[in-house]
Amino acid sequence: MTDHIVLYGKGGVGKSTLISNICAALAEAGFGIMQVGCDPRADSCNTLSDGRPIPTVFDRLRKQQDISTETVVHRGFKGVSCMELGDPSGVGLCASEEIARAFRVIESAGIFEAISPDFVFYDISGESSCAGFHTAIRLLDVRRVFVVTSADFMSLRAANGIFSLLTGSVGIPALPVGGLIPNGIGSSFEESFIQDFAHHTGTHTLTHIPCSLMVRQCELYGKTVIEAAPLSNQSYFYRRLANQIVDESRTSTVNGQPHPLTPDQLGTWARGWGDQLHALEHGLVTDGAAI
Ligand SMILES: Nc1ncnc2c1ncn2[C@@H]1O[C@H](COP(=O)(O)OP(=O)(O)OP(=O)(O)O)[C@@H](O)[C@H]1O
Ligand SMILES: [Mg+2]
Structure with a gap:
C-alpha cells in the first residue's frame, strides 16, 4: 500500500531540503520512496539528483508529449523516484485546475502502480498553499499532512493559515494533520517558541531539525546531508524525523486536528x-x- 504524505509550509522555510533528506533516509532504510515536487520552479528534488534538472510534467503536457514513468520519473539517490510537476501556468502562478489535471494524468498513466512506492512525499511551495491547490491534492488519498516551519512569526502565521485550509475552516473538507516540523532551529528559545504555538493551536511538534551550515554545504554539492555526510549529527536528526513520520503515518488515529487561531x-x-x-x-x- 502506498501512503501519500504532504508537506506544506511558507516559502523558504526549508521544505524541499527537509523532504529530500527524509526521502533519502527512508530509501536508505529500505523503503520504496517517491518525491513529487509541486513548486513551479521544479527544484524540489535537486539534491536527490546531483543538482540536475528533471523534465517536468507540465513541460511535457504543454508540448503534448506522453506522460509515463519513463518520461517524468527520474531515479535519484538510493533509487528514490523523483518527479517535478513544474509550472502549471507557464508564468509561476497557482493554477489549481491545471494542477488537478496533472494529478489526473499521472494517476491515469499508472505511475503510482508502476513504481508501487511505500511512501509518496509531496513538496508544496508556500505560494501554492492556496485553497485551489488544496482542492487538487484531495484527489489523492492523503494519509497525513505535516506543516514545516522555522521559528519566525511570519512562518508561524503562514502555518496558522495552512491549518485553516487543512481543517476545513474555509469550507473545504479537512485533511488529517500530523503536526508541525520545526526546521532550521538554532536555540532552545526557538524550539520553545514553536512548541508553544503548537500547544496554542492544539497540535504537536515532531523532532526539530537544527540549523546547520552543513545543509548549505551539501546543497552546493547538489546532495542531501544523508548522502554527503551520512555519519553527521544532522543526518541523525533527519533519520529520527523520518522514522517519526513513518510511525505517525501508519497510526490510524489522528492525534487531534489543530484549531487555527x-x-x-x-x-x-x-x-x-x-x-x-x-x-x-x-x-x-x-x-x-x-x-
Ligand atoms: N536545517 C537547515 N539549516 C540550514 N540551512 C537550511 C536548513 N534547511 C534548509 N536550509 C537552507 O535554506 C534554504 C531554503 O531551503 P529550501 O529551498 O529547502 O526551502 P523551501 O521551503 O523549499 O523554499 P521554497 O518554498 O522557495 O521552495 C536553502 O538554501 C537550504 O539549504
Ligand atoms: Mg522548495
Whole structure:
C-alpha cells in the first residue's frame, strides 16, 4: 500500500531540503520512496539528483508529449523516484485546475502502480498553499499532512493559515494533520517558541531539525546531508524525523486536528512572546524558562 504524505509550509522555510533528506533516509532504510515536487520552479528534488534538472510534467503536457514513468520519473539517490510537476501556468502562478489535471494524468498513466512506492512525499511551495491547490491534492488519498516551519512569526502565521485550509475552516473538507516540523532551529528559545504555538493551536511538534551550515554545504554539492555526510549529527536528526513520520503515518488515529487561531488570538499570542523577548533582552528573565 502506498501512503501519500504532504508537506506544506511558507516559502523558504526549508521544505524541499527537509523532504529530500527524509526521502533519502527512508530509501536508505529500505523503503520504496517517491518525491513529487509541486513548486513551479521544479527544484524540489535537486539534491536527490546531483543538482540536475528533471523534465517536468507540465513541460511535457504543454508540448503534448506522453506522460509515463519513463518520461517524468527520474531515479535519484538510493533509487528514490523523483518527479517535478513544474509550472502549471507557464508564468509561476497557482493554477489549481491545471494542477488537478496533472494529478489526473499521472494517476491515469499508472505511475503510482508502476513504481508501487511505500511512501509518496509531496513538496508544496508556500505560494501554492492556496485553497485551489488544496482542492487538487484531495484527489489523492492523503494519509497525513505535516506543516514545516522555522521559528519566525511570519512562518508561524503562514502555518496558522495552512491549518485553516487543512481543517476545513474555509469550507473545504479537512485533511488529517500530523503536526508541525520545526526546521532550521538554532536555540532552545526557538524550539520553545514553536512548541508553544503548537500547544496554542492544539497540535504537536515532531523532532526539530537544527540549523546547520552543513545543509548549505551539501546543497552546493547538489546532495542531501544523508548522502554527503551520512555519519553527521544532522543526518541523525533527519533519520529520527523520518522514522517519526513513518510511525505517525501508519497510526490510524489522528492525534487531534489543530484549531487555527483567529487574527486577534494570534496577535495576543505574538505580543506575549514579544514581552518575553523584551524581558529576556533586559535581563529580567532569570529562571531560564524561555531560553
Ligand atoms: N536545517 C537547515 N539549516 C540550514 N540551512 C537550511 C536548513 N534547511 C534548509 N536550509 C537552507 O535554506 C534554504 C531554503 O531551503 P529550501 O529551498 O529547502 O526551502 P523551501 O521551503 O523549499 O523554499 P521554497 O518554498 O522557495 O521552495 C536553502 O538554501 C537550504 O539549504
Ligand atoms: Mg522548495
